[in-house]
Amino acid sequence: xxNADTGKVPDIDGYTHMEGGVCAAEGFTAGGCNCGLNKDxxxxxxxxxxxxxxxxxxxxxxxxxxxxAPIIVTKRNxxxxxxxxxxxxxxxxxxxxxxxxxxxKAERMCELAAAALQLKPEEVVVASTGVIGQILPIxxxxxxxxxxxxSLSREGNLQAVNAxxxxxxxxxxxxxxxxxxxxxxxxxxxxxxSGMIYPNMATTLNFITTxxxxxxxxxxxALDEIVKVTYNCLSIDGDTSTNDMVCVMxxxxxxxxxxxxxxxxxACIRQALYLVMxxxxxxxxxxxxxxxxxxxxxVTGAPNQDxxxxxxxxVIRSPxxxxxxxxxxxxxxRVLCAIGYAEADFDINKMDVDxxxxxxxxxxxxxxxxxxxxxxxxxxxxxxxDEITVSVSLNQGxxxxxxxxxxxxxxxxxxxxxxxx
Amino acid sequence: xxNADTGKVPDIDGYTHMEGGVCAAEGFTAGGCNCGLNKDxxxxxxxxxxxxxxxxxxxxxxxxxxxxAPIIVTKRNxxxxxxxxxxxxxxxxxxxxxxxxxxxKAERMCELAAAALQLKPEEVVVASTGVIGQILPIxxxxxxxxxxxxSLSREGNLQAVNAxxxxxxxxxxxxxxxxxxxxxxxxxxxxxxSGMIYPNMATTLNFITTxxxxxxxxxxxALDEIVKVTYNCLSIDGDTSTNDMVCVMxxxxxxxxxxxxxxxxxACIRQALYLVMxxxxxxxxxxxxxxxxxxxxxVTGAPNQDxxxxxxxxVIRSPxxxxxxxxxxxxxxRVLCAIGYAEADFDINKMDVDxxxxxxxxxxxxxxxxxxxxxxxxxxxxxxxDEITVSVSLNQGxxxxxxxxxxxxxxxxxxxxxxxx
Numbered sequence: 005x006x007n008a009d010t011g012k013v014p015d016i017d018g019y020t021h022m023e024g025g026v027c028a029a030e031g032f033t034a035g036g037c038n039c040g041l042n043k044d045x046x047x048x049x050x051x052x053x054x055x056x057x058x059x060x061x062x063x064x065x066x067x068x069x070x071x072x073a074p075i076i077v078t079k080r081n082x083x084x085x086x087x088x089x090x091x092x093x094x095x096x097x098x099x100x101x102x103x104x105x106x107x108x109k110a111e112r113m114c115e116l117a118a119a120a121l122q123l124k125p126e127e128v129v130v131a132s133t134g135v136i137g138q139i140l141p142i143x144x145x146x147x148x149x150x151x152x153x154x155s156l157s158r159e160g161n162l163q164a165v166n167a168x169x170x171x172x173x174x175x176x177x178x179x180x181x182x183x184x185x186x187x188x189x190x191x192x193x194x195x196x197x198s199g200m201i202y203p204n205m206a207t208t209l210n211f212i213t214t215x216x217x218x219x220x221x222x223x224x225x226a227l228d229e230i231v232k233v234t235y236n237c238l239s240i241d242g243d244t245s246t247n248d249m250v251c252v253m254x255x256x257x258x259x260x261x262x263x264x265x266x267x268x269x270x271a272c273i274r275q276a277l278y279l280v281m282x283x284x285x286x287x288x289x290x291x292x293x294x295x296x297x298x299x300x301x302x303v304t305g306a307p308n309q310d311x312x313x314x315x316x317x318x319v320i321r322s323p324x325x326x327x328x329x330x331x332x333x334x335x336x337x338r339v340l341c342a343i344g345y346a347e348a349d350f351d352i353n354k355m356d357v358d359x360x361x362x363x364x365x366x367x368x369x370x371x372x373x374x375x376x377x378x379x380x381x382x383x384x385x386x387x388x389x390d391e392i393t394v395s396v397s398l399n400q401g402x403x404x405x406x407x408x409x410x411x412x413x414x415x416x417x418x419x420x421x422x423x424x425x
Numbered sequence: 426x427x428n429a430d431t432g433k434v435p436d437i438d439g440y441t442h443m444e445g446g447v448c449a450a451e452g453f454t455a456g457g458c459n460c461g462l463n464k465d466x467x468x469x470x471x472x473x474x475x476x477x478x479x480x481x482x483x484x485x486x487x488x489x490x491x492x493x494a495p496i497i498v499t500k501r502n503x504x505x506x507x508x509x510x511x512x513x514x515x516x517x518x519x520x521x522x523x524x525x526x527x528x529x530k531a532e533r534m535c536e537l538a539a540a541a542l543q544l545k546p547e548e549v550v551v552a553s554t555g556v557i558g559q560i561l562p563i564x565x566x567x568x569x570x571x572x573x574x575x576s577l578s579r580e581g582n583l584q585a586v587n588a589x590x591x592x593x594x595x596x597x598x599x600x601x602x603x604x605x606x607x608x609x610x611x612x613x614x615x616x617x618x619s620g621m622i623y624p625n626m627a628t629t630l631n632f633i634t635t636x637x638x639x640x641x642x643x644x645x646x647a648l649d650e651i652v653k654v655t656y657n658c659l660s661i662d663g664d665t666s667t668n669d670m671v672c673v674m675x676x677x678x679x680x681x682x683x684x685x686x687x688x689x690x691x692a693c694i695r696q697a698l699y700l701v702m703x704x705x706x707x708x709x710x711x712x713x714x715x716x717x718x719x720x721x722x723x724v725t726g727a728p729n730q731d732x733x734x735x736x737x738x739x740v741i742r743s744p745x746x747x748x749x750x751x752x753x754x755x756x757x758x759r760v761l762c763a764i765g766y767a768e769a770d771f772d773i774n775k776m777d778v779d780x781x782x783x784x785x786x787x788x789x790x791x792x793x794x795x796x797x798x799x800x801x802x803x804x805x806x807x808x809x810x811d812e813i814t815v816s817v818s819l820n821q822g823x824x825x826x827x828x829x830x831x832x833x834x835x836x837x838x839x840x841x842x843x844x845x846x
Contacts (some may be wrong), residue, residue, distance in 0.1 A: 067766070068762060068765040068766045069764075069765040069766070069773040070761050070762055070764065070765030070766075070773055070793070071765075101758065101761075102761050102790065102793060102794060103794060103795065103797075104794040135756065136756075136757075136759065136761060136762055136795075137757055137758035137761060137789075137790070137795030137797070138758070138795070138797065139797060199745065241745065242663065242742070242743075242744060243743055243744060243745045243759075243762065243763070244762075244765075244766040245762065246758075246761075246762050246765060322663075323662040323664060323744075323837075324620065324662065324664045324841055327837070327838055327840075327841030327842045328841065328842070330838065330842050331838075331841065331843045332842075333842060333843055335556065335557075336557075336558050337522065337523060337556060337557020337558035337559075337667075338557065338664075340491050340522075340523050340558060340667075341489060341491055341522075341557055341664065341665075341666065341667050342664070343491065344489040344490040344491030344492075344665075344667060345488070345489045345491075345664070345665040346490075350490075352490040352491055368558075369523065369558070372491070372523060373523060373525040374557075374558030374559070376524075376558070376559065376560055412838055413838060414835045414838050414839075416744075416748070416838075417751065417752075417833055417834060417835050418835075419748075420744070420748030420749065420752065421748045421749070421751050421752020421753075421754060422752045422754055
């Protein structure tokens with residue numbers, strides 16, 4: 005169970021948490037500044053990550069048909085280089101999406117970063133986040149890139165993570181150190197996102213760096229697998245952004261033999277990726293726009309993983325379940341209703357459902373019949389906690405899945421009724 | 426375009442609106458009372474509809490795997506009778522769902538109504554709406570059915586519609602008169618529903634009566650077709666209820682030759698059904714929980730109807746679009762984002778998007794590029810209206826679709842944070 009205050013998952017054997025975010029791994033520097041896209045000079049809006057060595061790079065992108073121009077340009081760049089990159093440039097406040105000159109501007113950002121870092125433009129990953137359908141002013145970026153490049157440091161992760169925040173209220177960083185065949189490696193990352201979050205292939209912006217050495221196809225494979233059980237199991241509001249991207253860069257500086265088979269070494273880095281991405285996922289859920297509570301739904305006993313995940317996501321997506329948790333109203337029927345409309349094929353008549361928190365556990369349903377009566381006092385105490393877990397046992401198989409979300413509050417409506425200003 | 430105040434669609438050639446709801450058709454009586462399920466004695470919680478002649482009956486039900494016991498019992502009854510019924514009994518305040526004794530109680534309701542009306546239990550359609558997972562107290566129903574049956578009248582539609590309301594703030598009734606082969610017919614209905622509305626095969630509770638004569642297979646066919654373009658294109662919150670049902674009863678008292686082929690007479694009753702069900706759909710959207718605005722999305726130029734409907738539903742379902750309309754914030758990019766994640770296959774680069782209301786029309790997008798700049802003054806004026814339409818032209822075919830929804834407001838959260846009390 006993650007820590008109640010930070011969402012951090014405790015250390016497990018062989019993996020130790022550390023500070024540093026995208027600078028935790030050897031050879032990576034980062035930075036951020038306010039270039040003027042954001043009128044608040046205290047808030048960064050332009051960020052950069054740099055590796056002293058070229059990186060094997062894997063990425064997953066939004067499945068939205070409307071794609072931000074930076075998504076298109078990054079995809080093209082990684083195709084050109086065969087999955088190699090050495091730097092990231094990213095801005096907030098403007099998504100550079102649905103603009104006639106979007107790709108031109110995204111390419112310009114790569115050129116500017118490349119010139120400042122002595123790279124080729126296609127060695128740069130570009131990303132943007134913010135309002136959709138507004139022309140991206142390029143001058144603020146042009147006039148700040150060089151200075152930003154000079155400011156990059158091993159402690160710059162805090163400046164970089166600040167630069168990607170939009171409606172986020174807390175920074176999201178995670179990193180672990182671990183060993184591969186006796187060689188110490190590091191893997192860390194940062195994420196942003198608070199609303200417009202219903203990933204389907206990726207979520208929001210996520211940058212992960214590691215000094216482990218791994219082949220590009222295996223890095224991509226590990227990312228694809230882990231995205232499926234972390235970011236893709238997260239929903240704040242069911243809206244899939246146009247600019248979602250997860251990008252993992254591996255520069256190999258740790259010195260382990262390059263991982264090029266699905267062996268024990270591959271399992272090690274895959275586990276590190278899982279820990280960091282799961283931690284970032286939980287941080288994103290906790291910081292959902294207007295959220296006051298983390299809602300986790302775990303499903304066990306499913307005939308297969310897809311069914312488990314579909315049921316878990318259906319529960320955490322339900323606006324009525326989300327309102328119930330905000331209002332601390334033990335209206336359990338809504339949980340059963342949301343399980344019932346999950347897009348999956350299973351027998352509804354065998355399921356057991358419990359709702360739990362640090363304050364206790366209440367049996368809600370056994371075999372499709374609600375458990376009555378339950379203690380309203382206990383329910384009230386239970387729902388007062390900051391983290392609520394819905395546990396569903398389908399009792400028809402061995403597969404499991406977990407999804408993360410948050411409650412639906414007045415503040416979500418307030419934030420999104422007046423986002424642009 | 427429907428009337429701004431009532432959601433009523435104006436008369437079209439040959440179809441004239443009338444009062445009377447479920448009693449508009451000849452031979453139908455109705456009534457309602459407070460039996461004590463609802464602690465407010467001024468609010469009905471038990472309703473009944475009766476036809477002096479057996480009715481050809483068609484129904485569609487929720488697709489939720491968790492089905493209310495009344496759904497199971499009604500389905501079984503109509504199978505037993507080959508699609509014939511003569512009465513409806515319905516309660517609000519308790520959904521009789523996820524209860525171990527649910528079917529037994531629902532069958533008891535049929536027995537009680539049948540005894541009071543001199544029918545067989547299987548000739549009764551039973552429905553319940555309200556909180557899921559609480560035992561339905563049967564005594565209040567037992568002690569009130571007989572008196573209710575005696576009170577049925579040709580003016581009882583108002584008592585009946587009151588009995589099915591839950592969080593509804595207005596009653597939803599519609600009826601038309603029309604001719605089939607020179608014979609005057611009537612078709613009218615009532616609906617309830619305000620939250621937990623994302624139909625997929627039906628929505629909430631809807632009862633429609635007609636005195637036209639039609640075969641059961643054709644009545645079912647007409648209902649299936651019309652549900653697809655009316656109730657199934659409605660979303661308040663994306664939650665699919667466990668108790669949704671639409672039931673149409675035709676007693677043939679108008680005296681037209683029984684419609685048993687897809688001829689002109691079939692087209693006449695199908696059109697009447699469409700008009701009444703569309704009107705009820707719009708009324709449901711306007712009265713969504715906490716809603717302050719009706720949001721309509723029309724999609725034209727689609728390669729097929731399924732794509733048109735998928736795009737329209739994606740727009741009206743988006744929490745961010747719904748918040749934007751509540752907040753009167755011209756954040757058009759969210760509309761484009763929601764079109765982009767519609768679950769359908771189409772080319773995103775040809776689309777034109779406009780937002781319009783009684784106050785004007787703003788071009789938002791042409792061919793995947795946002796139209797900039799737009800007048801913020803005009804946008805503000807436009808978004809102040811009570812009814813907002815998003816018009817999408819995909820420009821890649823001839824098919825069309827429309828979906829209806831509402832804004833997402835503080836009051837939705839408030840209502841659903843404290844529903845049970």
